[in-house]
Amino acid sequence: MKTATLNKSDIGKCIDLLLQADLRVIAPRLQPQVDEDGPDALEVLTFTEVKSGEGHQVGKGLLPLNGVKEFLFAKHEPLFAYEKRGKKIEIIPVHHEYPQTVIIGVRPCDAASIASLESVFSDANAGFEDPFFTERRSRTTFITYSCTAPDSSCFCTSVELSPDSAKGSDLHLTEIGDGRLHVEVITKAGEAVAKQLQELLKGEGDQATREKAGAEVTEKLTRIRDSAPIMDWLMDTANFDDEMWQRLGEKCIGCGACTFVCPTCHCFDIVDENKGSKGYRVKIWDSCQFDHFTLHASGHNPRDWQYKRYRNRFNCKFKIYPEKFETPGCVGCGRCIRACPVNLDITEYMAEVAHKATNPNAIKAE
Amino acid sequence: MIEQIRNQARQLLENGDVDVVIGYAEGSDPSRTTPIFIRKAEDVEKLIYDPRCINSLPLYLNKRHEYTRKGWKKTAIIGKGCDIRAIVQLIAENQLKRDEIYILGVPCEGVVSHPEKWDGSLHDGNRASKCIGCDVMIPHETDFFPGEKPDVDRSSPYEATSKNVATLMELELDKRFAFWRTDFDRCFKCYACREVCPHCSCNTCITDETMPSWIDPAAHKKGVFSWHLTRAMHLVGRCTGCGECTRACPMGIQVDLFNQRMKEVVQESYSYKPGYSLEDKHPLITYKVDDREDFIK
Amino acid sequence: MGKKIVIHDFEPKIMAFVCKWCTYSGADLAGTSRMDYSPNVRMIRLPCSGRIDPQFMIKAFEQGADGVFISGCHPGDCHYNEGNYYARRRNTTFRQLMDFHGIDIERIEFSWISAAEAIKWTEVIDAFTEKVRELGRHPQYDDEVVDPYAQFLVQKDQESA
Amino acid sequence: MSNIYQPDLMTITKVIQEAPGIKTFHLKFQDEEVANNFSFETGQFGEYSAFGAGESTFCIASSPTRPEHIECCFRETGKVTAALANLTEGDTIGFRGPYGNTFPLDDWKGKNLIFIGGGIALPPLRSVIWNCLDLREQDGRFGHISIVYGARSVQDLVYKREIEEWNQMENVTMVKTVDPGGETDDWDGHVGFVPHVLENDFKPDPENTVAIVCGPPIMIKFAFEALERLGFKQEQMVTTMENRMKCGLGKCGRCNIGSVYVCIDGPVFTATQLAALPNDF
Known part of the structure; x- marks a missing residue:
């Protein structure tokens, strides 16, 4: 593995170099607000396409609100177009042109989520390959940036990640003090990008300081839960009807905020958008938290109450993903905790499950 | 203050006057609070009230939350003035009956705009803008109020134009369109604003209807x-301005600006303030023969 | 006494939602009386102006209309006694909503036209068409596709159009 | 790059009105190459699309032993089925598939079979019924075949012609029933709910028998209970699940029961498999 150092102030120049090399660059940016200093205004940081190295927020702020999911698994994706001609239908396939893309400033949790999405959309899942996802994935390079200031909702260390993890990354940056960044080239794609940035990269990196810096940040995480016993507990089908689901989940209001901001949630819907005799069939994001998500045509709904839908989400993260797709379902980014309007906290579920799993008798005695 | 509320809640539960008390409890981290349903008298100690209690609890009284409401005949609810306006509006729309609800009013000095902005105290830098000029800090419709309830004059037109709405209204038309266009670009239709x-x-919801499908389910511009x-149109004259839609938006879109603007329009045109009277009909289901019609050819 | 035919650069699409008891009959009278009026208008007949849901107007703009025209009976003349009063309130607020959203409210026209006012119909429609023509194309929601992946589709669509 | 979401086009060659709101389509592939390469096994399903409305999941209602066309049978309930119901002979629909697993016909060799179905759930059974009947004709590999079928009322029974045909056949016991209140004056079958008729009137012998159940979730539940009381073991009971699906490819994430995706791990399950799943259906 090759290492180097980079001046933190040169990131803007990096973006410019990548743009000059005809790459599409996506970086965290602050979105305009009506009233920047008003009491209601929050900094809205999102991953957006950038046209110059100015105004980027790489390494600043914590997590962009949207995550990188939408650049691989678009929130609105035309699958093909069709045209009706009398009794005949013509299907016009889409030949998307996929630009080579670099996403810079990705946090380690987001980078780790890519592998999970890939396990769903690639042909490893039942031999069906979603071409839209895999094509985009193959043309996207991730430049990750270790976290420096995790907030109270972060819990990546509870799901076997860390604020400086390079999992899923192509090129990894870590702050090592004095305004310098330690650069690690992880993959071939990362190497290609590093080649573009040759003139800004200097000498050898400082592995020891990088590890020390990473460990220091890891210390700052306050929300630590034990996720080890969760899967075994969930595997016991008797626990599917445990009273805790209903008790914790009754305040859930059934908005899809947690699923839409989640970097590993992959559910979608397929609909037709029709205009006259033509239209597109499109794939759009959907959420297991919506009441009609599993509604049968007969009117029967397997998940008829909201707590059952949240139970499915928790099961999806900690049982279905690891069991079926063999990848972690939760990367501990904490977005669902920040986004939830009623403070329904996935780590509360984790703590409760861990408690139940380790003290089975205590619960029964209650 | 909260002690009095707890005592009252305990009494209500012990006497069997209500089945549940909806209130606020400590959340999962120090800046957050969470809605809680208290069913046992011994749990009332969990109830809290302070400026972090942002949630609009009346949403659980809405018939959409059928499951949560299962088995509750009479519900006690802790309400800030703005939440009580929402309850009153629900009653006026026949979504609720007044005698199903026991309102525990709390005097409110404003709430924080986002939990992230909480720094231990409430000040001008983090007080939600909906609280500026609020005339229901001493709530109007209550069954219980801690201490003596002073009389407040609520007859004047309420809250001045919000600063954000004014800023937008000053913009040129196409700039305003461009603003919404960039803002809505982030929307991915999680419907947190609705829920x-x-x-x-x-x-x-009309957006979940498929036959016909009036609103494209996809999150593209259309x-x-x-x-x-x-x-916004469905909430004209009904929105009581709790601002929850903006707070709940995970992408930071200020969706309640539409509602705030419509609040002004309704007030200018029909001098109507939603959520103050149990009987008044909301302005779009009634009319006056001499309503303004300056725009009609 | 037909009008002179003028060729314009831009022909606006105008969607009209009209009450069947008054304006529709008024337009019908204009037709049977061989009056000329602008052909840009496409009419949808509804039982009352009170039936005109703002959803219709949103959908019309979304589907590419450049202007929307709503018309009902004069106050006091409603076949259902009060439908047009509700329509009036609804439109007062809806116009302001569209304005706040950034759509020129000149693109939405509301009028009272009775079954006898064929001349008023032709005048109002002609004037409105002219106004919308000056305003130009309505800012379409789908005129630009931000996602470059979908560019192909748009091109294909334009080629075939 | 092949697009897994792109359907093949099929022509509707025949439309049959089975019951009020229920139609059967006979479908043929428009592309000859696709038609030649197409094969399926009984129990599998497909995604049928009405262009302009969307896609819907139905089983393939015809038997693989009769490959001249495929059939689908649906009830008009929502947007897609309403659009499909408006189509007539010669119209084009889209088809993706076949997806899912199949009925384990090899395991059933030499056994008696009981098919139990309710309402619109006969089509998936019909595919396997004809498959088994045809195979039995060829080499006699199955024992006695019985069919227990019921619907809400006489007019809601689907495949009325074929019910008669099965009724006439030797070696086939046809038990038909309608829910109480749904009978007509000239109704010659039973009156009562399917599980009830199964348990109290038909009383099948569990010895060397496999029961194949399809119907609404509530009927499956009661039918399984009735069969268990009759002495059937869990591995003798097979069902096909009909969860809501969009992709059929294990990606859209809505048909799962625990970590089992009905679209790729199902739709055919034995009662043993179902018992191991969490209570989410």
Whole structure:
């Protein structure tokens, strides 16, 4: 593995170099607000396409609100177009042109989520390959940036990640003090990008300081839960009807905020958008938290109450993903905790499950 | 103050006057609070009230939250003035009966705009803008109020134009369109704005209807614009301005600006303030022969 | 006494939602009386102006209309006694909503036209068409596709159009 | 790059009105190459699309032993089925598939079979019924075949012609029933709910028998209970699940029961498999 150092102030120049090399660059940016200093205004940081190295927020702020999911698994994706001609239908396939893309400033949790999405959309899942996802994935390079200031909702260390993890990354940056960044080239794609940035990269990196810096940040995480016993507990089908689901989940209001901001949630819907005799069939994001998500045509709904839908989400993260797709379902980014309007906290579920799993008798005695 | 509320809640539960008390409890981290349903008298100690208690609890009284409400005949609810306006509006729309609800009013000095902005105290830098000029800090419709309830004059037109709405209204038309266009670009239609709204009470939302499908379910511009306009239109004269839609938006879109603007329009045109009277009909289901019609050819 | 035919650069699409008891009959009278009026208008007949849901107007703009025209009976003349009063309130607020959203409210026209006012119909429609023509194309929601992946589709659509 | 979401086009060659709101389509592939390469096994399903409305999941209602066309049978309930119901002979629909697993016909060799179905759930059974009947004709590999079928009322029974045909056949016991209140004056079958008729009137012998159940979730539940009381073991009971699906490819994430995706791990399950799943259906 090759290492180097980079001046933190040169990131803007990096973006410019990548743009000059005809790459599409996506970086965290602050979105305009009506009233920047008003009491209601929050900094809205999102991953957006950038046209110059100015105004980027790489390494600043914590997590962009949207995550990188939408650049691989678009929130609105035309699958093909069709045209009706009398009794005949013509299907016009889409030949998307996929630009080579670099996403810079990705946090380690987001980078780790890519592998999970890939396990769903690639042909490893039942031999069906979603071409839209895999094509985009193959043309996207991730430049990750270790976290420096995790907030109270972060819990990546509870799901076997860390604020400086390079999992899923192509090129990894870590702050090592004095305004310098330690650069690690992880993959071939990362190497290609590093080649573009040759003139800004200097000498050898400082592995020891990088590890020390990473460990220091890891210390700052306050929300630590034990996720080890969760899967075994969930595997016991008797626990599917445990009273805790209903008790914790009754305040859930059934908005899809947690699923839409989640970097590993992959559910979608397929609909037709029709205009006259033509239209597109499109794939759009959907959420297991919506009441009609599993509604049968007969009117029967397997998940008829909201707590059952949240139970499915928790099961999806900690049982279905690891069991079926063999990848972690939760990367501990904490977005669902920040986004939830009623403070329904996935780590509360984790703590409760861990408690139940380790003290089975205590619960029964209650 | 909260001690008095707890005592009252304990009494209500012990006497069997109510089945549940909806209130606020400590959340999962120090800046957050969470809604809680208290069913046993011994749990009332969990109830808290301070400026972090942002949630609009009346949303759980809405018939959409059928499951949560299962088995509750009479519900006690802790309400800030603005939440009580929402309850009153629900009653006025026949979504609730007054005698099903026991309102524990709390005097409120304003709430924080976002939990992230909480720094231990409430000040001008983090007080939600909906609280500026609020005339229901001493709530109007209560069954219980800690201490003596002073008389407040609520007859004047309420809250001045919000600063954000004024800023937008000063913009040129196409700039305003461009603003919404960039803002709505982020929307991915999680419908958090709908679900936190105490007034969204349709059994099936128009956006979930498929025959016909009035609003494209996709989160592209057409679908997003159409959704937000429809939402705003459905809340004209009903929105009580709790601002929850903006707070709940995970992408930081200020969707309640539409509602704030419509609040002004309703007030200018029909001098109507929602959520103050149990009987008044909301302005779009009634009319006067001499309503303004200066725009009609 | 037909009008002179003028060829314009831009022909606006105008969607009209009209009450069947008054304006529709008024337009019908204009037709049977061989009056000329602008052909840009496409009419949808509804039982009352009170039936005109703002959703219709949103959908019309979304589907590419450049202007929307709503018309009902004069106050006091409603076949259902009060439908037009509700329509009036609804439109007062809806116009302001569209304005706040950034759509020129000149693109939405509301009028009272009775079954006898064929001349008023032709005048109002002609004037409105002219106004919308000056305003130009309505800012379409789908005129630009931000996602470059979908560019192909748009091109294909334009080629075939 | 092949697009897994792109359907093949099929022509509707025949439309049959089975019951009020229920139609059967006979379908043929428009592309000859696709038609030649197409094969399926009984129990599998497909995604049928009405262009302009969307896609819907139905089983393939015809038997693989009769490959001249495929059939689908649906009830008009929502947007897609309403659009499909408006189509007539010669119209084009889209088809993706076949997806899912199949009925384990090899395991059933030499056994008696009981098919139990309710309402619109006969089509998936019909595919396997004809498959088994045809195979039995060829080499006699199955024992006695019985069919227990019921619907809400006489007019809601689907495949009325074929019910008669099965009724006439030797070696086939046809038990038909309608829910109480749904009978007509000239109704010659039973009156009562399917599980009830199964348990109290038909009383099948569990010895060397496999029961194949299809119907609404509530009927499956009661039918399984009735069969268990009759002495059937869990591995003798097979069902096909009909969860809501969009992709059929294990990606859209809505048909799962625990970590089992009905679209790729199902739709055919034995009662043993179902018992191991969480209570989410």
